[in-house]
Amino acid sequence: MVRTDARHADLAIRTRGLTRDFGALRAVDHVDLAVPRSRIYGFLGPNGSGKSTTIRMLCGLLTPTEGEATVLGHAIPAEAEALRRKVGYMTQKFSLYEDLTVRENLDFMAEVYALPRATKRERVDALCERYELTRLLDQRAGTMSGGQKQRLALGAALLHEPELLFLDEPTSAVDPENRRAFWESLFDLVEAGTTILVSTHYMDEAGRCHELAILDQGRLAAAGSPEALSRDIDAQVVVLRTDRPRRAGKALHAEPWVLSVAQIGNELRVLAASEHDDAAVAVADTVRRAGFGVERCDPAPASLEDVFVAATLPTRQERVA
Amino acid sequence: MKFLRRIGAVAAKEVRQLRRDRLSFGMIVGLPIMQLLLFGYAINMDPRHLSAGIADLSATAASRQYVQDLARSQVIDITHQAGSAAALEELMRAGQISVGIYLPPDFERRLQQQDRAAGQLLIDGSDTVVQGAAASLAMPARTTPVNDRPPTLEVRTYYNPERRSPVNTVPGLIGIILTMTMTLFTAVAIVRERERGNLELLITTPIRSTELMVAKILPYIVIGLVQATLILLLGDWLFRVPIRGNLLDAYTVILLFIVANLALGLMISTLATNQFQAMQMTFFILLPSILLSGFMFPFDGMPTAAQWIAEVLPMTHFMRLIRGVVLRGAELWELRGELAALGVFLVLALTVAVRRFDKTLD
Ligand SMILES: Nc1ncnc2c1ncn2[C@@H]1O[C@H](COP(=O)(O)OP(=O)(O)OP(=O)(O)O)[C@@H](O)[C@H]1O
Numbered sequence: 016m017v018r019t020d021a022r023h024a025d026l027a028i029r030t031r032g033l034t035r036d037f038g039a040l041r042a043v044d045h046v047d048l049a050v051p052r053s054r055i056y057g058f059l060g061p062n063g064s065g066k067s068t069t070i071r072m073l074c075g076l077l078t079p080t081e082g083e084a085t086v087l088g089h090a091i092p093a094e095a096e097a098l099r100r101k102v103g104y105m106t107q108k109f110s111l112y113e114d115l116t117v118r119e120n121l122d123f124m125a126e127v128y129a130l131p132r133a134t135k136r137e138r139v140d141a142l143c144e145r146y147e148l149t150r151l152l153d154q155r156a157g158t159m160s161g162g163q164k165q166r167l168a169l170g171a172a173l174l175h176e177p178e179l180l181f182l183d184e185p186t187s188a189v190d191p192e193n194r195r196a197f198w199e200s201l202f203d204l205v206e207a208g209t210t211i212l213v214s215t216h217y218m219d220e221a222g223r224c225h226e227l228a229i230l231d232q233g234r235l236a237a238a239g240s241p242e243a244l245s246r247d248i249d250a251q252v253v254v255l256r257t258d259r260p261r262r263a264g265k266a267l268h269a270e271p272w273v274l275s276v277a278q279i280g281n282e283l284r285v286l287a288a289s290e291h292d293d294a295a296v297a298v299a300d301t302v303r304r305a306g307f308g309v310e311r312c313d314p315a316p317a318s319l320e321d322v323f324v325a326a327t328l329p330t331r332q333e334r335v336a
Numbered sequence: 337m338k339f340l341r342r343i344g345a346v347a348a349k350e351v352r353q354l355r356r357d358r359l360s361f362g363m364i365v366g367l368p369i370m371q372l373l374l375f376g377y378a379i380n381m382d383p384r385h386l387s388a389g390i391a392d393l394s395a396t397a398a399s400r401q402y403v404q405d406l407a408r409s410q411v412i413d414i415t416h417q418a419g420s421a422a423a424l425e426e427l428m429r430a431g432q433i434s435v436g437i438y439l440p441p442d443f444e445r446r447l448q449q450q451d452r453a454a455g456q457l458l459i460d461g462s463d464t465v466v467q468g469a470a471a472s473l474a475m476p477a478r479t480t481p482v483n484d485r486p487p488t489l490e491v492r493t494y495y496n497p498e499r500r501s502p503v504n505t506v507p508g509l510i511g512i513i514l515t516m517t518m519t520l521f522t523a524v525a526i527v528r529e530r531e532r533g534n535l536e537l538l539i540t541t542p543i544r545s546t547e548l549m550v551a552k553i554l555p556y557i558v559i560g561l562v563q564a565t566l567i568l569l570l571g572d573w574l575f576r577v578p579i580r581g582n583l584l585d586a587y588t589v590i591l592l593f594i595v596a597n598l599a600l601g602l603m604i605s606t607l608a609t610n611q612f613q614a615m616q617m618t619f620f621i622l623l624p625s626i627l628l629s630g631f632m633f634p635f636d637g638m639p640t641a642a643q644w645i646a647e648v649l650p651m652t653h654f655m656r657l658i659r660g661v662v663l664r665g666a667e668l669w670e671l672r673g674e675l676a677a678l679g680v681f682l683v684l685a686l687t688v689a690v691r692r693f694d695k696t697l698d
């Protein structure tokens with residue numbers, strides 16, 4: 016009892032059965048989350064899987080239809096107001112003012128958070144430095160590039176030094192180099208004690224998170240550290256090299272125990288049901304039987320993408336139906 | 337004190353955005369001027385200088401005096417003299433005159449007897465505005481006795497001796513302009529933030545809904561006062577519309593009306609999901625405000641149902657207040673009923689707006 020309480024105190028976010036309906040559509044379906052403090056927690060999921068809706072509920076923007084959530088010790092949505100100063104939110108769509116300049120936007124946010132005047136200037140300058148906005152200070156936000164806008168939005172969300180940061184697809188428009196820098200700065204924040212919840216479509220970003228939740232059609236499909244998820248994947252991965260990859264892929268697809276086939280360069284990456292014994296042999300047999308040559312066919316460790324694909328596949332019943 | 341900084345931040349941002357939005361900024365000044373000129377010069381609801389023909393068969397001092405009085409009212413210009421009623425009819429049929437005045441040979445005796453009309457007024461009924469204006473000419477001849485200085489049009493023209501419509505129109509125009517701009521601007525100001533996604537961010541900041549609403553309203557209170565001042569000044573300069581009452585009273589009324597409309601705008605903003613809807617709803621309010629408030633047509637002449645609708649509109653009460661203060665020099669205390677009505681409207685609209693605007697996106 017004492018132990019579990021201590022454990023819960025370490026959690027920044029805890030939800031139980033969190034659910035949200037939009038009319039007949041269930042956007043988030045009984046999601047249980049446990050997000051530890053001072054960690055980067057990732058939300059990975061296809062379009063419409065309920066990532067933004069979950070984040071909005073955790074911010075107190077949307078009222079859950081069902082279930083409960085505690086954020087930094089405050090029950091949501093009842094105590095949402097108490098959270099405002101502790102939480103930073105970077106929306107998926109740019110939500111600062113496009114007709115104001117970078118400086119005006121940052122000043123506005125600083126005033127809204129009523130930052131002490133003495134430190135305000137300093138804070139704004141430091142953030143502009145870190146996110147390379149100094150050169151853009153007098154440019155209207157609406158005229159900036161997608162990546163520049165996202166850097167501004169992150170800077171604005173950090174002005175008041177929140178304990179918990181919600182980032183909804185923060186790097187969707189950022190180039191790879193800036194993305195690296197972006198993530199470096201996220202780890203700096205975590206080191207300083209900030210908890211970050213970030214949603215993404217990118218596997219490389221998901222792999223950088225301490226922990227990860229895979230959402231699919233509003234349901235929590237899998238959760239854990241990227242390593243644990245890859246280790247515990249409910250499927251076998253086989254890499255196949257063949258002379259006719261397209262046709263071999265079609266042949267494999269017809270097998271009921273093959274979950275998915277993806278071509279990567281000259282190779283096929285096959286996900287097979289975990290209960291099928293020795294999938295590599297079965298894959299090679301299937302391809303040979305179809306009349307194509309097999310150069311190489313080996314089991315491989317699961318990547319995060321494999322985990323994602325396996326977790327977001329229709330369940331077996333749905334596939335059969 | 338933090339809430340003051342938050343309100344200040346939002347209000348300052350609002351002004352800055354407005355300054356950058358050339359169209360809206362132009363509307364603040366352009367709209368009152370345009371409307372004032374339009375209603376002042378072009379749309380003349382109370383026409384003057386109607387061409388008239390006279391057939392004075394009595395030709396006495398009293399009849400000549402009467403004709404002179406009519407002419408002085410400037411409603412008619414006597415362009416034709418005719419020898420008989422039939423000749424007048426002919427002129428009218430030909431479209432040469434809109435009004436014909438027939439004074440029979442026994443005009444003076446009939447005036448004194450007062451048991452029947454002394455003369456006849458022929459009106460071109462094909463234009464209802466002419467009809468309405470000219471019909472008023474008939475009244476004095478029937479109801480007032482002739483003496484040295486007949487009080488011909490005295491009752492109707494006490495506050496507007498030259499029967500000029502701008503005098504009546506200009507104070508009411510303040511109401512129309514304020515209804516239009518105040519309601520629309522606030523409604524759009526909030527709906528726009530929701531449409532562009534700014535609200536999603538604002539909601540997660542410490543700013544409270546009431547603070548947000550106050551901050552959104554503040555700049556427009558100033559703008560409303562500027563517009564009202566502009567109309568009063570231009571009205572005085574172009575149309576010599578006097579302010580008979582206390583200027584402070586006039587501004588008290590205007591301020592109350594501005595805030596009532598801003599509250600209405602806030603209420604609309606919580607109902608509309610996009611700027612176009614906000615605009616539609618504003619016009620849904622604006623149209624009856626123009627037509628039913630007494631601005632265009634006299635309130636007493638409207639059907640009861642229309643009067644009921646009119647009583648709900650803030651514009652109706654503002655009309656009575658501003659005409660009372662500006663044109664009749666009435667004291668606010670005498671108009672307390674109308675002030676209270678505006679106050680009740682304000683409180684109701686504000687309550688609905690604040691209630692509905694809870695800080696969520698649901
Ligand atoms: N306000 C709303 N009204 C109705 N349906 C909504 C609303 N918001 C979201 N939805 C629906 O809920 C589902 C989940 O949406 P959500 O925005 O949470 O997805 P997401 O995971 O963030 O997707 P993306 O990766 O595209 O951002 C979608 O099917 C969406 O259509």
Ligand SMILES: [Mg+2]
Pocket residue numbers: 066067068107183
């Ligand atoms: Mg989303």
